[in-house]
Amino acid sequence: MTAQPYAGGFDDAYIGVPPWDIGRPQREVLALAEAGEFRSPTLDAGCGTGENALALAERGIDVLGIDASPRAIGKAMDKARDRGLGGIGFLVADVFGVGGLGRTFATALDCGLFHVLDDHERPVYAASLHGALEAGAVLHVLCFSDEEPPGWGPRRVSQAELRATFTVGWSVREIVPAAFETNLEAGDVRAWRAAIVRA
16 A cells, blocks of 8 residues: 555565555445545555455446555455456556556545655655546545544644645645544544545
């Protein structure tokens, strides 16, 4: 669920079960799907072991899930095969180079990727996604919120940081409080769910 610079550390996390791998789609993603917020084709950037992408595919959405972790992608492909979802695509790829995929997308999902990016990587990430999305496409982001108390996990993100990343070529439609589910005893953490439109 990460970009290329983190591949080593995050790939090792998938030897076991990392805290963000809850074995089902995030309920925030399911709510968006039920509201008709995903259109084909959809890019799941930082898809991990694929639960969100698989849930979208089960609803008839054409999805490509990418992740820098080969272990995560391998697990996602196994799940797709076991569930009879052969039409879904999973690819080991760098989120900073999605323009090189040779296709464009009507929707994109970032569930747990943005909050691991360093400051200097954020504009590169935004530019990469801008190049891979159609005009009018919506990027849905679910990330840790700065309202979550300090402790374990990735850096906390403010609304201002989200807005500052998506300026030229983007329009922030909404940023609302949400929950990011984990498999830890502590359970959910405070998150932002953002809908950002590509101009």
